Amino acid sequence: MKTHGPTIVLVLVMASLAAGQQVDYEQEIKPLLKARCTSCHGGLKQEAGLRLDTGAFMRHGGDSGPAIVAGKSDESLLLERISEMDESLRMPPKGKALTAEQIELVRRWIAQGARSPEKEQAE
Numbered sequence: 867m868k869t870h871g872p873t874i875v876l877v878l879v880m881a882s883l884a885a886g887q888q889v890d891y892e893q894e895i896k897p898l899l900k901a902r903c904t905s906c907h908g909g910l911k912q913e914a915g916l917r918l919d920t921g922a923f924m925r926h927g928g929d930s931g932p933a934i935v936a937g938k939s940d941e942s943l944l945l946e947r948i949s950e951m952d953e954s955l956r957m958p959p960k961g962k963a964l965t966a967e968q969i970e971l972v973r974r975w976i977a978q979g980a981r982s983p984e985k986e987q988a989e
Contacts, residue, residue: 889975891921891982898968900989902958909989918944919989921982939976948972 889895899918905911907918907928916928924933924944933944949969950956956963964972975981 889971889978891975891980894971895975896982898964898971902961902964904989906958917988920986921980922986923988924982925980934976934980936980937977939973942976945969945973945976 900908903918906913907916909917909919912928914929916930916933917923918933921934925936927933927943930943933942935941939945947955947957948964953963958964
C-alpha cells in the first residue's frame with residue numbers, strides 16, 4: 867500500500883477541519899473576488915452584465931442569470947466557471963486558475979448560504 871507524504875495528509879486534515887467552519891465573506895471571499903474577478907466584473911467593467919463586487923450583485927447575476935444560488939453550490943454559475951476544466955471557458959480567463967483551495971472556499975461559502983452584508987456597498 868502506497869502512503870502519502872506528510873504534506874498531502876496535512877492538506878486533507880486541514881480541509882476536513884475547515885469544512886465545518888463558517889466561511890467569512892468579508893475576510894475570505896470578498897478579497898479573493900476583488901483580486902481575481904472584479905477587474906472584469908466590478909464597478910468599472912461588467913463583462914456579460916455581471917458584477918461580483920457585492921453579494922447582492924452576485925445573486926442578481928448577469929446575462930446568464932444569477933452567479934450564485936445561495937445554499938446550492940451545484941447550481942451556481944460562479945462555481946461552475948471558476949472550476950471549469952476547459953481553459954477557454956474557465957474564469958478568470960487570464961492568469962493562473964484559482965487553486966483547489968480557493969474553489970473549495972467559494973463552494974463552501976455558497977453551500978453555507980452565501981451570506982454577505984445586507985447593506986454592502988459596491989466600490
